[in-house]
Amino acid sequence: MYAPRSPPPSPTSRQLAIIRFGLARIVPIDDEAPFAEIAAAAGLGEVHVRRLIRHAISQHVFQEPRPGVATHSAAPRLIAEDADLAAWVRWRADDCWIAAYHACEAVARWPGSEEPNETGFAVANPTSLTMFDFLATQPERASRFAAGMRLYAAHSDLDLQYLVKAWSWGELPKGATVVDVGGSHGEAAIALARAYPSLSFVPADVGGRIRYMIHDFFTEQPVHGADVYLYRACFHDWSHRYAVRMLQALIPALKAGARVILNDVVVPGPEEMSPGLAAGVRTGDLGMMILFNAGDSEMAEWARLFEAASSGFHFKGGKGHRAQGCGFWRQSGRDIVHS
Known part of the structure; x- marks a missing residue:
C-alpha cells in the first residue's frame, strides 16, 4: 500500500532555506564542506541539511562531488558574494x-x-x-x-538614458524648473541636469542647479509654477484612488501649460504579449496587488487616471520601450499638459 505523494517543494522553499540559514555563506567559495559541518555551522540537524541541499542540487543549486560533501554552483556562489542579492x-x-x-x-x-x-x-x-x-x-x-x-x-530597462532621451527637455526655456516628485536620492534629476545645463531641478548638487526638498506627494505641492513635474515609478505603488489624490495634490501648484511627465510601467494589451511575456507582466502586476493593492496600467488606464483627477489635464500619450530579456514595457515619457 502506498501513501499519496505530497506536492513537490516549491523553488521558493529551497531559496528560503538557503538564505535564512546562511547555507551559501557557510560553504567555502573555492572549497567544499561536508554536510555535517554545514549543519553544525547553521545550527541545524544533519538529516535536514542533507535533504535541503540535495533538493537544491536537483535544481542545479550546489553540487555534490562525492557523497556527503557540498560545493558551490554558480547560483549559491553569487548569493554568497553579493549581499544585496542575498x-x-x-x-x-x-x-x-x-x-x-x-x-x-x-x-x-x-x-x-x-x-x-x-x-x-x-x-x-x-x-x-x-x-x-x-x-x-x-x-x-x-x-x-x-x-x-x-x-x-540597476536593471538595464531602468537606465536613465531612456528618461533623458524620451522627451524634448532641450526645448524648455533657459532656466526652466523641473520638479522630480518622489525623486529619492535625485538620480533622475542629476542625469537630466548633466544632459541639459540650462535647466534647474528640485529634489547632490550639480553646479547649484539641484536642491532637495522633503514632501509628501499626497499633500499640496509646495513648488508652484514649475515648468515640468516629473514622476518616476511613483504611481504603480498606489491604487487608482490614491493615484488620483496624488495628482489632485499637484493641481494647485500648476500654472497654465505646465507639463506632467511620467516615467513608469505601461502594460501592453493582451493581444500584444506572447505567453512568455505575459507571464512576467502579470506576475509583476499581481505582486503589486499583494503588497500594495496597486498594480500596473495599460495606456488607456493612464489616460483615464488623468481624466478622473481633473478635466484640466490633457493627456498627450507617450512612447515605450522594452529592453531585451525584460518582462516589462516601460513608458519612457508621457506628456500631460494642464490648462
Whole structure:
C-alpha cells in the first residue's frame, strides 16, 4: 500500500532555506564542506541539511562531488558574494511568499479594496499599517527591501538614458524648473541636469542647479509654477484612488501649460504579449496587488487616471520601450499638459 505523494517543494522553499540559514555563506567559495559541518555551522540537524541541499542540487543549486560533501554552483556562489542579492532573495522568498499565501484571504476579507493596508502583506504579518509604514518599524526587513530596490534600479530597462532621451527637455526655456516628485536620492534629476545645463531641478548638487526638498506627494505641492513635474515609478505603488489624490495634490501648484511627465510601467494589451511575456507582466502586476493593492496600467488606464483627477489635464500619450530579456514595457515619457 502506498501513501499519496505530497506536492513537490516549491523553488521558493529551497531559496528560503538557503538564505535564512546562511547555507551559501557557510560553504567555502573555492572549497567544499561536508554536510555535517554545514549543519553544525547553521545550527541545524544533519538529516535536514542533507535533504535541503540535495533538493537544491536537483535544481542545479550546489553540487555534490562525492557523497556527503557540498560545493558551490554558480547560483549559491553569487548569493554568497553579493549581499544585496542575498537580501533580495530573502525578501522574495520569505516576506513576499508569505504575503502571496495570504492574498486570497485579503481579497475575500476586503472585496474590491483599494486601501494599501488591506492586502496579503497586511494579513500575513498581521498589521493595520501599510507595507512602507510597517517596514519603518522593522529595520532588518526594511534593509532587505532596500537591497532589492538597489538591484531593481540597476536593471538595464531602468537606465536613465531612456528618461533623458524620451522627451524634448532641450526645448524648455533657459532656466526652466523641473520638479522630480518622489525623486529619492535625485538620480533622475542629476542625469537630466548633466544632459541639459540650462535647466534647474528640485529634489547632490550639480553646479547649484539641484536642491532637495522633503514632501509628501499626497499633500499640496509646495513648488508652484514649475515648468515640468516629473514622476518616476511613483504611481504603480498606489491604487487608482490614491493615484488620483496624488495628482489632485499637484493641481494647485500648476500654472497654465505646465507639463506632467511620467516615467513608469505601461502594460501592453493582451493581444500584444506572447505567453512568455505575459507571464512576467502579470506576475509583476499581481505582486503589486499583494503588497500594495496597486498594480500596473495599460495606456488607456493612464489616460483615464488623468481624466478622473481633473478635466484640466490633457493627456498627450507617450512612447515605450522594452529592453531585451525584460518582462516589462516601460513608458519612457508621457506628456500631460494642464490648462
